[in-house]
Amino acid sequence: MIPYPKKLNLAQAPTPFHALDRLSEQLAKRASDCPRIWIKRDDQTGCVTSGNKVRKLEYLLADALAKGCDTIITSGGVQSNHCRAVAILGAQLGLKVHLLLRSDIKPQPVGNLLLDQLAGATISHYSQQEFKQLDGLFESWQTQYAAQGRCCYSIPTGGSNGTGLWGYVAAAEELMADFSTEKIEPSYIIHATGSGGTQAGLTVGCKLLGLSAQVEGYAVCDNSAYFERRVLEDIQQWIKQYQIPIEIERLKIATNDGYIGPDYGLAGPEVFAMIKDLAALEGVILDPVYTGKAFYGMVEEIKAGRYSGASDIVFVHTGGLFGLLAQQDKLAY
Numbered sequence: 001m002i003p004y005p006k007k008l009n010l011a012q013a014p015t016p017f018h019a020l021d022r023l024s025e026q027l028a029k030r031a032s033d034c035p036r037i038w039i040k041r042d043d044q045t046g047c048v049t050s051g052n053k054v055r056k057l058e059y060l061l062a063d064a065l066a067k068g069c070d071t072i073i074t075s076g077g078v079q080s081n082h083c084r085a086v087a088i089l090g091a092q093l094g095l096k097v098h099l100l101l102r103s104d105i106k107p108q109p110v111g112n113l114l115l116d117q118l119a120g121a122t123i124s125h126y127s128q129q130e131f132k133q134l135d136g137l138f139e140s141w142q143t144q145y146a147a148q149g150r151c152c153y154s155i156p157t158g159g160s161n162g163t164g165l166w167g168y169v170a171a172a173e174e175l176m177a178d179f180s181t182e183k184i185e186p187s188y189i190i191h192a193t194g195s196g197g198t199q200a201g202l203t204v205g206c207k208l209l210g211l212s213a214q215v216e217g218y219a220v221c222d223n224s225a226y227f228e229r230r231v232l233e234d235i236q237q238w239i240k241q242y243q244i245p246i247e248i249e250r251l252k253i254a255t256n257d258g259y260i261g262p263d264y265g266l267a268g269p270e271v272f273a274m275i276k277d278l279a280a281l282e283g284v285i286l287d288p289v290y291t292g293k294a295f296y297g298m299v300e301e302i303k304a305g306r307y308s309g310a311s312d313i314v315f316v317h318t319g320g321l322f323g324l325l326a327q328q329d330k331l332a333y
Helices: 021-028 052-067 082-094 111-118 134-147 167-181 197-209 222-241 270-281 291-303 321-325
Strands: 018-019 036-041 072-078 095-102 122-126 152-154 188-193 214-219 255-256 312-317
Touching: 018 167, 021 036, 021 270, 021 291, 036 167, 052 082, 052 122, 052 152, 052 167, 052 197, 072 082, 072 134, 082 095, 082 111, 095 134, 111 122, 111 321, 122 134, 134 152, 134 270, 167 197, 167 312, 188 197, 188 291, 197 214, 197 222, 214 291, 222 255, 270 291, 291 312
Parallel strands: 036 312, 072 095, 072 152, 095 122, 188 214, 188 312, 214 255
Antiparallel strands: 018 036
16 A cells, blocks of 8 residues: 555546547557557646646645745646636635746736736736746745744755656556456557656556556656756655655656757647647647647657557646646647
Protein backbone atom coordinates (compact mmCIF):
# COMPACT_ATOMS: atom_id res chain seq x y z
CA MET A 1 0.00 0.00 0.00
CA ILE A 2 1.30 3.46 -0.92
CA PRO A 3 1.80 5.60 2.24
CA TYR A 4 -0.04 8.77 1.17
CA PRO A 5 0.22 11.82 3.43
CA LYS A 6 -2.89 13.70 4.54
CA LYS A 7 -4.76 15.60 1.85
CA LEU A 8 -7.83 17.75 1.32
CA ASN A 9 -10.67 16.50 -0.85
CA LEU A 10 -10.74 19.27 -3.44
CA ALA A 11 -10.85 17.46 -6.79
CA GLN A 12 -13.92 15.85 -8.29
CA ALA A 13 -12.40 12.42 -8.74
CA PRO A 14 -12.23 9.87 -10.17
CA THR A 15 -12.36 11.73 -13.45
CA PRO A 16 -13.93 10.19 -16.60
CA PHE A 17 -11.91 7.84 -18.78
CA HIS A 18 -13.04 6.92 -22.27
CA ALA A 19 -11.90 6.08 -25.78
CA LEU A 20 -11.68 8.58 -28.64
CA ASP A 21 -12.86 6.08 -31.21
CA ARG A 22 -13.84 8.53 -33.95
CA LEU A 23 -10.36 10.01 -33.85
CA SER A 24 -8.75 6.56 -33.75
CA GLU A 25 -10.78 5.47 -36.79
CA GLN A 26 -9.87 8.66 -38.64
CA LEU A 27 -6.17 8.18 -37.94
CA ALA A 28 -6.31 4.48 -38.90
CA LYS A 29 -6.99 5.61 -42.47
CA ARG A 30 -3.63 7.42 -42.49
CA ALA A 31 -1.51 5.19 -40.24
CA SER A 32 -1.56 1.46 -40.93
CA ASP A 33 -0.79 0.55 -37.31
CA CYS A 34 -2.77 3.10 -35.33
CA PRO A 35 -3.30 2.45 -31.60
CA ARG A 36 -6.65 3.02 -29.93
CA ILE A 37 -6.57 6.42 -28.22
CA TRP A 38 -8.03 6.89 -24.75
CA ILE A 39 -8.39 10.08 -22.73
CA LYS A 40 -8.25 10.71 -18.97
CA ARG A 41 -10.43 13.76 -18.36
CA ASP A 42 -8.53 15.67 -15.70
CA ASP A 43 -9.97 18.78 -17.29
CA GLN A 44 -13.03 17.75 -15.25
CA THR A 45 -11.49 17.79 -11.76
CA GLY A 46 -13.75 20.74 -11.00
CA CYS A 47 -15.55 23.67 -12.60
CA VAL A 48 -13.46 26.82 -12.15
CA THR A 49 -10.77 24.74 -10.43
CA SER A 50 -10.48 22.37 -13.40
CA GLY A 51 -7.23 20.73 -14.46
CA ASN A 52 -4.29 18.80 -13.10
CA LYS A 53 -3.22 21.43 -10.56
CA VAL A 54 -6.07 20.59 -8.17
CA ARG A 55 -4.68 17.10 -7.56
CA LYS A 56 -1.36 18.58 -6.43
CA LEU A 57 -3.04 21.25 -4.35
CA GLU A 58 -4.96 18.66 -2.34
CA TYR A 59 -1.62 17.78 -0.73
CA LEU A 60 0.04 21.19 -0.79
CA LEU A 61 -2.84 23.08 0.82
CA ALA A 62 -3.32 20.30 3.38
CA ASP A 63 0.33 20.81 4.33
CA ALA A 64 -0.16 24.58 4.51
CA LEU A 65 -3.15 24.25 6.86
CA ALA A 66 -1.35 21.65 9.00
CA LYS A 67 1.44 24.19 9.51
CA GLY A 68 -1.02 26.89 10.55
CA CYS A 69 -0.43 29.08 7.50
CA ASP A 70 -2.96 31.76 6.54
CA THR A 71 -1.27 33.15 3.42
CA ILE A 72 -0.30 31.38 0.19
CA ILE A 73 2.28 32.80 -2.21
CA THR A 74 2.76 31.21 -5.61
CA SER A 75 3.85 32.11 -9.12
CA GLY A 76 3.31 31.51 -12.81
CA GLY A 77 2.56 33.05 -16.17
CA VAL A 78 -0.18 35.62 -16.50
CA GLN A 79 -2.55 32.89 -17.75
CA SER A 80 -1.35 30.28 -15.26
CA ASN A 81 -3.87 27.50 -14.66
CA HIS A 82 -2.06 26.72 -11.42
CA CYS A 83 -2.38 30.28 -10.09
CA ARG A 84 -6.08 30.37 -10.97
CA ALA A 85 -6.66 27.11 -9.06
CA VAL A 86 -4.73 28.43 -6.04
CA ALA A 87 -6.70 31.70 -6.07
CA ILE A 88 -10.06 29.94 -6.13
CA LEU A 89 -9.18 27.19 -3.65
CA GLY A 90 -7.63 29.76 -1.36
CA ALA A 91 -10.91 31.68 -1.34
CA GLN A 92 -12.81 28.47 -0.59
CA LEU A 93 -10.51 27.71 2.35
CA GLY A 94 -10.39 31.27 3.72
CA LEU A 95 -6.70 31.78 2.88
CA LYS A 96 -5.11 34.96 1.56
CA VAL A 97 -3.51 34.29 -1.84
CA HIS A 98 -0.75 36.37 -3.43
CA LEU A 99 0.14 35.60 -7.05
CA LEU A 100 3.46 36.60 -8.62
CA LEU A 101 2.74 36.69 -12.35
CA ARG A 102 5.10 36.96 -15.32
CA SER A 103 3.81 39.50 -17.86
CA ASP A 104 5.88 41.86 -20.03
CA ILE A 105 2.88 43.97 -21.08
CA LYS A 106 -0.16 45.15 -19.15
CA PRO A 107 -2.46 42.14 -19.40
CA GLN A 108 -6.17 42.26 -20.13
CA PRO A 109 -8.43 40.74 -17.45
CA VAL A 110 -9.50 37.70 -19.47
CA GLY A 111 -9.29 33.93 -19.02
CA ASN A 112 -7.42 32.78 -15.93
CA LEU A 113 -6.41 36.32 -14.94
CA LEU A 114 -10.05 37.39 -14.77
CA LEU A 115 -10.79 34.47 -12.44
CA ASP A 116 -7.74 35.33 -10.30
CA GLN A 117 -9.18 38.80 -9.81
CA LEU A 118 -12.72 37.58 -9.15
CA ALA A 119 -11.37 35.25 -6.44
CA GLY A 120 -9.83 38.25 -4.68
CA ALA A 121 -6.17 37.26 -5.04
CA THR A 122 -3.49 39.88 -4.54
CA ILE A 123 -1.60 40.06 -7.85
CA SER A 124 1.89 41.41 -8.56
CA HIS A 125 3.07 41.57 -12.17
CA TYR A 126 6.75 41.20 -13.10
CA SER A 127 8.65 41.30 -16.37
CA GLN A 128 10.48 38.23 -17.65
CA GLN A 129 13.74 39.81 -16.52
CA GLU A 130 12.41 40.44 -13.00
CA PHE A 131 10.99 36.92 -12.92
CA LYS A 132 14.50 35.50 -13.20
CA GLN A 133 14.95 36.59 -9.58
CA LEU A 134 11.86 34.67 -8.48
CA ASP A 135 13.45 33.26 -5.31
CA GLY A 136 14.22 36.79 -4.19
CA LEU A 137 10.64 37.89 -4.89
CA PHE A 138 9.28 35.04 -2.77
CA GLU A 139 11.66 35.90 0.09
CA SER A 140 10.77 39.59 -0.05
CA TRP A 141 7.04 38.98 0.19
CA GLN A 142 7.49 36.36 2.90
CA THR A 143 9.41 38.92 4.96
CA GLN A 144 6.73 41.56 4.45
CA TYR A 145 3.92 39.23 5.46
CA ALA A 146 5.87 37.95 8.49
CA ALA A 147 6.18 41.56 9.66
CA GLN A 148 2.37 41.77 9.49
CA GLY A 149 2.08 38.69 11.69
CA ARG A 150 0.98 36.39 8.88
CA CYS A 151 2.21 32.83 8.35
CA CYS A 152 3.16 32.22 4.72
CA TYR A 153 3.28 29.02 2.73
CA SER A 154 5.12 29.21 -0.60
CA ILE A 155 4.11 26.96 -3.50
CA PRO A 156 6.49 26.75 -6.48
CA THR A 157 5.38 27.35 -10.05
CA GLY A 158 2.93 24.66 -11.14
CA GLY A 159 2.79 23.18 -7.64
CA SER A 160 5.72 21.00 -8.67
CA ASN A 161 7.75 19.72 -5.73
CA GLY A 162 8.00 16.66 -3.50
CA THR A 163 4.64 17.34 -1.84
CA GLY A 164 2.72 18.21 -5.00
CA LEU A 165 4.10 15.07 -6.67
CA TRP A 166 1.65 12.98 -4.61
CA GLY A 167 -1.25 14.28 -6.69
CA TYR A 168 -0.20 12.27 -9.74
CA VAL A 169 0.93 9.25 -7.79
CA ALA A 170 -2.72 9.07 -6.73
CA ALA A 171 -3.81 9.74 -10.32
CA ALA A 172 -1.67 6.80 -11.50
CA GLU A 173 -3.58 4.57 -9.06
CA GLU A 174 -6.82 5.93 -10.48
CA LEU A 175 -5.60 5.16 -14.00
CA MET A 176 -4.77 1.61 -12.96
CA ALA A 177 -8.42 1.19 -11.92
CA ASP A 178 -9.54 2.65 -15.27
CA PHE A 179 -7.35 0.18 -17.16
CA SER A 180 -8.77 -2.71 -15.15
CA THR A 181 -12.34 -1.62 -15.85
CA GLU A 182 -11.69 -1.33 -19.59
CA LYS A 183 -9.49 -4.45 -19.64
CA ILE A 184 -6.62 -2.71 -21.41
CA GLU A 185 -2.85 -2.53 -20.89
CA PRO A 186 -1.77 0.75 -22.52
CA SER A 187 1.73 1.05 -23.91
CA TYR A 188 2.00 4.80 -23.25
CA ILE A 189 0.57 7.46 -20.95
CA ILE A 190 1.03 10.83 -22.64
CA HIS A 191 0.56 14.33 -21.23
CA ALA A 192 1.74 17.92 -21.57
CA THR A 193 4.66 18.85 -19.33
CA GLY A 194 5.59 22.37 -18.27
CA SER A 195 6.80 22.47 -14.66
CA GLY A 196 7.42 18.71 -14.48
CA GLY A 197 5.33 17.80 -11.44
CA THR A 198 2.68 15.80 -13.27
CA GLN A 199 5.40 13.94 -15.15
CA ALA A 200 7.24 13.16 -11.90
CA GLY A 201 4.12 11.90 -10.15
CA LEU A 202 2.98 9.68 -13.02
CA THR A 203 6.50 8.30 -13.51
CA VAL A 204 6.97 7.16 -9.91
CA GLY A 205 3.30 6.24 -9.52
CA CYS A 206 3.46 3.81 -12.43
CA LYS A 207 6.69 2.38 -11.04
CA LEU A 208 5.25 1.83 -7.56
CA LEU A 209 2.11 0.23 -8.98
CA GLY A 210 3.91 -2.00 -11.46
CA LEU A 211 2.22 -0.48 -14.50
CA SER A 212 4.09 -1.28 -17.71
CA ALA A 213 2.97 1.85 -19.61
CA GLN A 214 5.73 4.33 -20.45
CA VAL A 215 4.93 7.83 -19.20
CA GLU A 216 5.88 10.38 -21.85
CA GLY A 217 5.68 14.13 -21.38
CA TYR A 218 5.33 16.42 -24.38
CA ALA A 219 7.24 19.58 -23.53
CA VAL A 220 5.55 22.96 -23.87
CA CYS A 221 8.78 24.79 -22.99
CA ASP A 222 12.45 23.93 -22.49
CA ASN A 223 14.10 20.75 -23.79
CA SER A 224 14.19 17.09 -22.79
CA ALA A 225 17.47 17.50 -20.88
CA TYR A 226 15.87 20.21 -18.74
CA PHE A 227 12.90 17.99 -17.91
CA GLU A 228 15.11 15.05 -16.99
CA ARG A 229 16.87 17.28 -14.45
CA ARG A 230 13.69 18.95 -13.23
CA VAL A 231 11.68 15.75 -12.82
CA LEU A 232 14.57 14.04 -11.04
CA GLU A 233 14.84 16.96 -8.60
CA ASP A 234 11.19 16.60 -7.62
CA ILE A 235 11.51 12.82 -7.28
CA GLN A 236 14.67 13.09 -5.18
CA GLN A 237 12.99 15.64 -2.91
CA TRP A 238 9.94 13.37 -2.59
CA ILE A 239 12.09 10.32 -1.71
CA LYS A 240 14.02 12.27 0.93
CA GLN A 241 10.95 13.97 2.37
CA TYR A 242 8.76 10.88 2.62
CA GLN A 243 11.38 8.09 2.83
CA ILE A 244 9.98 6.19 -0.16
CA PRO A 245 12.00 3.06 -1.09
CA ILE A 246 12.28 3.36 -4.88
CA GLU A 247 15.26 2.75 -7.16
CA ILE A 248 15.57 6.10 -8.87
CA GLU A 249 18.20 4.90 -11.34
CA ARG A 250 15.66 2.48 -12.83
CA LEU A 251 13.16 5.22 -13.65
CA LYS A 252 12.91 6.25 -17.28
CA ILE A 253 12.05 9.91 -17.70
CA ALA A 254 10.79 10.31 -21.26
CA THR A 255 10.15 13.73 -22.80
CA ASN A 256 9.37 14.68 -26.40
CA ASP A 257 10.52 18.25 -27.02
CA GLY A 258 9.70 18.40 -30.72
CA TYR A 259 6.40 20.27 -30.48
CA ILE A 260 7.11 23.29 -28.27
CA GLY A 261 6.28 25.70 -31.10
CA PRO A 262 7.33 29.38 -31.13
CA ASP A 263 7.67 29.64 -27.33
CA TYR A 264 5.92 28.92 -24.05
CA GLY A 265 2.32 30.09 -24.32
CA LEU A 266 2.58 30.50 -28.09
CA ALA A 267 1.28 27.95 -30.55
CA GLY A 268 1.34 27.72 -34.33
CA PRO A 269 -1.77 27.59 -36.54
CA GLU A 270 -1.53 23.80 -36.75
CA VAL A 271 -2.26 23.55 -33.01
CA PHE A 272 -5.30 25.81 -33.25
CA ALA A 273 -6.50 23.72 -36.20
CA MET A 274 -6.15 20.60 -34.04
CA ILE A 275 -8.11 22.25 -31.23
CA LYS A 276 -10.97 23.06 -33.62
CA ASP A 277 -10.94 19.63 -35.25
CA LEU A 278 -10.99 17.67 -31.98
CA ALA A 279 -13.72 19.84 -30.49
CA ALA A 280 -15.96 19.15 -33.51
CA LEU A 281 -15.05 15.46 -33.77
CA GLU A 282 -15.07 14.35 -30.13
CA GLY A 283 -16.42 17.27 -28.09
CA VAL A 284 -13.11 17.57 -26.24
CA ILE A 285 -11.69 21.08 -25.76
CA LEU A 286 -7.90 21.53 -25.65
CA ASP A 287 -5.87 24.67 -24.93
CA PRO A 288 -3.00 26.21 -26.95
CA VAL A 289 -0.51 26.43 -24.06
CA TYR A 290 -0.41 22.82 -22.85
CA THR A 291 -2.82 20.15 -24.06
CA GLY A 292 -3.15 21.40 -27.63
CA LYS A 293 0.59 21.18 -28.23
CA ALA A 294 0.88 17.75 -26.59
CA PHE A 295 -2.13 16.29 -28.38
CA TYR A 296 -0.97 17.65 -31.73
CA GLY A 297 2.47 16.15 -31.13
CA MET A 298 1.00 12.78 -30.19
CA VAL A 299 -1.15 12.67 -33.35
CA GLU A 300 1.81 13.61 -35.54
CA GLU A 301 3.91 10.86 -33.96
CA ILE A 302 1.10 8.35 -34.55
CA LYS A 303 0.97 9.37 -38.20
CA ALA A 304 4.74 8.93 -38.44
CA GLY A 305 4.47 5.39 -37.08
CA ARG A 306 6.39 6.04 -33.87
CA TYR A 307 3.80 4.20 -31.77
CA SER A 308 3.61 1.26 -34.14
CA GLY A 309 2.86 -1.90 -32.22
CA ALA A 310 1.09 -0.12 -29.36
CA SER A 311 -2.47 -1.36 -28.92
CA ASP A 312 -3.63 1.48 -26.65
CA ILE A 313 -2.39 4.99 -25.83
CA VAL A 314 -3.75 7.15 -23.01
CA PHE A 315 -3.73 10.95 -23.18
CA VAL A 316 -4.09 12.70 -19.82
CA HIS A 317 -6.05 15.92 -20.41
CA THR A 318 -4.60 18.29 -17.84
CA GLY A 319 -7.05 21.15 -18.44
CA GLY A 320 -6.47 24.72 -19.59
CA LEU A 321 -9.82 25.83 -20.99
CA PHE A 322 -9.61 29.34 -19.55
CA GLY A 323 -6.24 29.88 -21.24
CA LEU A 324 -7.93 29.17 -24.58
CA LEU A 325 -10.42 31.96 -23.91
CA ALA A 326 -7.52 34.40 -23.66
CA GLN A 327 -6.43 33.46 -27.21
CA GLN A 328 -9.81 33.11 -28.92
CA ASP A 329 -8.76 35.50 -31.70
CA LYS A 330 -6.38 32.78 -32.98
CA LEU A 331 -9.28 30.44 -33.73
CA ALA A 332 -10.29 32.68 -36.67
CA TYR A 333 -14.00 31.89 -36.98
